[in-house]
Amino acid sequence: MEKGKFIVFEGLDGSGQSTQISLLEKYLKDKGIKFHTTSEPSGNLLGGLIRAILTKQWKLSNTGIQLLYAADRAHHLESEVWPAMEKGNHVISSRYFFSTFAFGSLDNDLAWLEKINEKFPKPDLVFFIRVSPKECIRRIESSRFRKEFFEEEAKLKKVLSVYDKISKSKKYKNFYTIDGERSVEEIFAEISKIIDKYIK
Secondary structure, three states, rough: OOOOOOOEOOOOOOOOHHHHHHHHHHHHOOOOEEEEEEEEOOOOHHHHHHHHHOOOOOOOOOOHHHHHHHHHHHHHOOOHHHHHHOOEEEEEEEHHHHHHHHHHHOOOOHHHHHHHHOOOOOEEEEEEEEEOOHHHHHHHHHOOHHOOOHHOHHHHHHHHHOOOOOHHHOOOEEEEEEEEOOHHHHHHHHHEEOOOOOHO
């Protein structure tokens, strides 16, 4: 059985990742292609602890948070991502270590963040849906009342600058920056064309 590919969606909060992932799910299902969808933080115990920090239910040092992310990622890969890929499923993940680099670098050294994540495999394909912080905040405020920790425009501007730096790096192959300020249909048309190059 051919091993599945690891596909990652990245972007600021409010960039429209969830919408595009849902469209990709339908697209693959209609083609009869096996897939498994997941996200980071994971749905396990460690992921739950991280989500509680993001919604300000408890606190942990910046260093501790990033180590917790790495531990959650290791467990997520071992317990869910790799087993699904071995069964021939293409795994679609909302967020991966790129989010750690972008968001974590607000309070931590980027080189250290890269170091504690260096043993994790690089994904086969990455879609970075690029949307301006101002537009992301507008979308967030129109869709829900409570903001999470990172959903502040000044912080998002810094996060975006790191994503842009990553997108220009030669470290990561098949990293596609997608203009997320177009219509949902236009965005997915671009994504589906790229998907067709990698998945038959």
